[in-house]
Amino acid sequence: MSEFAIQIDNVTKTFGPNKALDQVSFEVQPQTIFGLLGPNGAGKTTLFSLAANFIHADSGSIRVLGIDVRNSSELRGRLGILPQDALFQRNVPIREQMVFFRRLADRSIPEAEQDVDEALEMVGLEEYRNRPIQHLSHGMIKRLGIAQAFMGNPEVILLDEPTAGLDPRNAHQVHEIIFRLRQSATIMVSSHNLAEIQSLCDHVAILKTGRLVSYGAVDEITSRDQRIELKLSRLLTEEELQDVLGINGIDNFELLDTTRYTASLDLIDRLGPREGEKIGGARLRQASDDILAELLASLVAQRCIPRYLREGNTLEAHFFKVTTDQQ
Amino acid sequence: MMSGLNLKHLILIGTSSNRNSIRSGAGIVVILLTFFVGLMMAGAILTPIEMGKAVIGNGGAKPSPEEEEKMVNTVVDGVRSLVIWLMGGESPFSDKKSPEPLEKWADYLMKDRPALLSGVLLLLFTVLPTIFAVGSFNQTTGDIATRGLRYLLPRTERVNLYFGRFLGTTVYSLISISILVVIVVFYIGLKLKMYAWGELISWGVWALAAYAIVSLPYIAFYSWMSGMMSSSFAAFITCLLGALYGPTLSLFSRFSGNLEMLQFVGYLKYLSPWGIQAYLFHHDIKMVIMATSLCLFYTGMFLFLGYRRFATRDL
Numbered sequence: 001m002s003e004f005a006i007q008i009d010n011v012t013k014t015f016g017p018n019k020a021l022d023q024v025s026f027e028v029q030p031q032t033i034f035g036l037l038g039p040n041g042a043g044k045t046t047l048f049s050l051a052a053n054f055i056h057a058d059s060g061s062i063r064v065l066g067i068d069v070r071n072s073s074e075l076r077g078r079l080g081i082l083p084q085d086a087l088f089q090r091n092v093p094i095r096e097q098m099v100f101f102r103r104l105a106d107r108s109i110p111e112a113e114q115d116v117d118e119a120l121e122m123v124g125l126e127e128y129r130n131r132p133i134q135h136l137s138h139g140m141i142k143r144l145g146i147a148q149a150f151m152g153n154p155e156v157i158l159l160d161e162p163t164a165g166l167d168p169r170n171a172h173q174v175h176e177i178i179f180r181l182r183q184s185a186t187i188m189v190s191s192h193n194l195a196e197i198q199s200l201c202d203h204v205a206i207l208k209t210g211r212l213v214s215y216g217a218v219d220e221i222t223s224r225d226q227r228i229e230l231k232l233s234r235l236l237t238e239e240e241l242q243d244v245l246g247i248n249g250i251d252n253f254e255l256l257d258t259t260r261y262t263a264s265l266d267l268i269d270r271l272g273p274r275e276g277e278k279i280g281g282a283r284l285r286q287a288s289d290d291i292l293a294e295l296l297a298s299l300v301a302q303r304c305i306p307r308y309l310r311e312g313n314t315l316e317a318h319f320f321k322v323t324t325d326q327q
Numbered sequence: 328m329m330s331g332l333n334l335k336h337l338i339l340i341g342t343s344s345n346r347n348s349i350r351s352g353a354g355i356v357v358i359l360l361t362f363f364v365g366l367m368m369a370g371a372i373l374t375p376i377e378m379g380k381a382v383i384g385n386g387g388a389k390p391s392p393e394e395e396e397k398m399v400n401t402v403v404d405g406v407r408s409l410v411i412w413l414m415g416g417e418s419p420f421s422d423k424k425s426p427e428p429l430e431k432w433a434d435y436l437m438k439d440r441p442a443l444l445s446g447v448l449l450l451l452f453t454v455l456p457t458i459f460a461v462g463s464f465n466q467t468t469g470d471i472a473t474r475g476l477r478y479l480l481p482r483t484e485r486v487n488l489y490f491g492r493f494l495g496t497t498v499y500s501l502i503s504i505s506i507l508v509v510i511v512v513f514y515i516g517l518k519l520k521m522y523a524w525g526e527l528i529s530w531g532v533w534a535l536a537a538y539a540i541v542s543l544p545y546i547a548f549y550s551w552m553s554g555m556m557s558s559s560f561a562a563f564i565t566c567l568l569g570a571l572y573g574p575t576l577s578l579f580s581r582f583s584g585n586l587e588m589l590q591f592v593g594y595l596k597y598l599s600p601w602g603i604q605a606y607l608f609h610h611d612i613k614m615v616i617m618a619t620s621l622c623l624f625y626t627g628m629f630l631f632l633g634y635r636r637f638a639t640r641d642l
Contacts, residue, residue: 055641
């Protein structure tokens with residue numbers, strides 16, 4: 001039995017001349033919610049499709065619950081998947097489609113119907129069970145997709161963009177479902193919504209143009225970088241701006257509008273060279289405080305008073321940093 | 328390559344696929360097309376007999392047995408020429424210097440078997456590949472395009488998806504054809520009253536068995552095309568071209584005269600089941616066994632090539 005729920009090992013996949021994934025490796029711990037992030041075209045859906053055995057890798061391997069995904073029969077019933085853009089049969093009532101899915105898991109018709117009714121109730125679609133898909137809204141279809149993914153209590157669930165295109169109420173419902181599923185399964189979620197990933201996930205991996213550019217626990221990753229936003233009493237002159245940028249740990253300092261600025265803090269850079277030293281959260285917080293203290297001191301010395309200062313979304317800060325800086 | 332084959336899954340997938348096909352209307356179109364084309368073929372042979380009977384019986388008189396025989400002989404001679412034309416041509420199985428086997432074959436179909444039914448069944452044989460193409464081109468291609476198979480892939484093996492759809496399509500096509508054959512047999516038996524029921528039914532059952540055998544390589548070929556393409560339209564056109572490949576080369580072969588090079592082109596029809604399918608109605612059982620074996624060989628080959636592609640392609 002593998003200690004990891006999902007193991008991605010050196011996976012490469014090309015589509016014609018384009019390398020969608022380039023030697024990507026990471027692991028997902030059991031009973032966690034794992035987030036997969038990346039800009040458009042980063043390779044998230046390709047990675048999902050490989051893990052779900054929809055497509056095959058050129059090289060490398062993907063193991064789910066210790067089983068190579070190419071041996072999909074051994075994973076039958078243990079892996080649930082919400083594909084991003086797959087369509088259900090349009091004319092078929094949703095209950096009938098779902099019963100068919102459960103029948104493939106060797107359930108009798110009454111057992112399958114019971115499973116389906118429970119799943120539809122969990123996602124709030126029990127009233128619509130006899131309607132064809134074409135009569136459901138986008139949000140309902142998404143919830144139906146999630147319901148089919150967790151039917152039969154699989155041990156690992158892959159959700160590709162589960163809230164894409166949903167309004168806040170529907171997205172919230174989906175979050176609640178994912179939190180409930182966490183009690184019994186390992187979940188891997190891909191999303192563009194950084195706040196969603198930060199609130200849902202324990203660990204994340206960030207892809208950029210097919211390469212893994214960041215990977216780890218959300219707490220750890222978000223403590224590496226910070227983004228701040230501050231409104232000043234006036235515009236900074238060029239010299240004052242250079243002074244600010246000279247502070248060790250400030251990556252950039254940009255004008256957003258009128259007198260509102262945004263800055264990225266590189267806490268690791270501030271701490272200086274370390275050889276194999278693991279950095280704890282306390283030291284990172286200290287580094288953050290040091291940078292902010294220097295920044296405020298510099299601004300106040302110039303009689304440029306901050307009217308407000310706000311810490312930005314820290315996963316967002318890290319995301320922008322790794323997806324724009326690194327090549 | 329075939330690991331994970333599961334009989335229960337095959338049945339579930341085949342049944343579900345047929346149900347969805349009927350629900351979407353595509354399955355109904357196939358049945359209607361089968362009936363329309365089939366009854367048109369039957370009409371082409373039976374209408375002259377009925378019209379002749381009607382003309383003779385216009386004054387209230389019933390046609391005499393001699394008059395009836397004369398009418399049937401006229402039609403049967405026409406059908407006989409058509410049969411010889413369809414079955415003849417340059418082939419590895421016929422000897423153009425000695426036309427007797429072909430004559431014997433035609434006699435078997437026209438004299439030993441109910442001639443009118445033979446004519447209808449042989450005409451049906453020529454349009455079956457096209458009917459099968461319409462019913463089979465979308466076995467998997469539509470769901471590949473919409474990625475609908477992605478809901479099934481975590482639940483079953485690709486082998487079950489591929490062969491389940493193939494079996495479902497084959498069974499559906501055969502049910503449609505069977506209904507048509509039953510209608511034709513009963514029509515000839517009840518309306519024309521020219522043949523004994525035993526003769527008609529046994530020949531109808533033989534024809535159904537022949538249709539079942541010949542449906543396999545065609546539908547296997549269409550499965551291959553369907554699983555290879557990501558566009559339903561492209562699959563449809565390719566399957567139609569596949570269906571018309573045999574008849575086109577057959578016509579070419581008939582009109583090529585004695586030009587050896589053109590005759591060689593005509594031989595290419597034997598690369599498809601079209602070249603051998605008529606031998607399923609042959610009087611010599613050895614030829615029937617040979618044709619059956621070749622049909623099964625083509626089926627195996629097309630299924631192997633099709634599944635090899637489907638098993639490794641991106642879905």
